[in-house]
Amino acid sequence: MLKIAVFGSAFNPPSLGHKSVIDSLSHFDKVLLVPSIAHAWGKEMLDYQIRCQLVDQFISDIGRQNIERSRVEESLHQKGGAVTTFSVLSSLQQQNPNAELTFVLGPDNLFNFAKFAHSDEIVKRWSILACPEKITVRSTEIRETLIKGLNVDHLTTDGVAQQLQRLGLYL
Secondary structure, X not given: OOEEEEEEEOOOOOOHHHHHHHHOOOOOOEEEEEEOOOOOOOOOOOOHXXXXXXXXXXXXXXXXXXXXXXXXXXXXXXXXXXXXXXXXXXHHHHHOOOOEEEEEEOHHHHOOHHHOOOHHHHHHHOEEEEOOXXXXXXXXXXXXXXXXXXXXXXXXXXXXXXXXXXXXXXX
C-alpha cells in the first residue's frame, strides 16, 4: 500500500522550517505539499500562483523524487471560500483509493486542530502526524527580513531566496 504524507501550509514563503519537517517524512512513498489557496482563518498571503512557483522551486532545491506539489486545492476552491483539510483529504483519498494518507501538522496547527472543520472525522479516517520543526525558521521571519532589505539565504533554500529577491516580494 502506497503511503502518502499530506503536508498543507500557506508556504508564505517556504522556509527551512518547512524543509526540516519534510526531512522527517523520508519514510513515506510520496510527500504532497499542499499550498493553501485561501486560508480558512483569513490569513493574508501572497498570490497563490506566486506561492506555487516558490513551492516548485523549493521542491527542486530539495531534490528528492518523492516530493511533489499537489493541485488539489485548485480543483476544490470556490471563489470567496476556503478549502478545508477535510475536503483536501477526501479528494486525495478518492484520487488514491488504495493509499494510506497521513495528514502532517506543524506545531503551530497542532494546538488549533480542534478548530479544523470535521476534525473528529479526520482523526477517524486518516492518520495524523504532528511533526515539529527541527529548524525553527518561520515564514514570518523571512518576510520581516526581506522588508528590512536583508538577505534570507540562511532562512530558506538558495533557489527560493534568489526568486524572492529577483521578484522583489514582501517589500
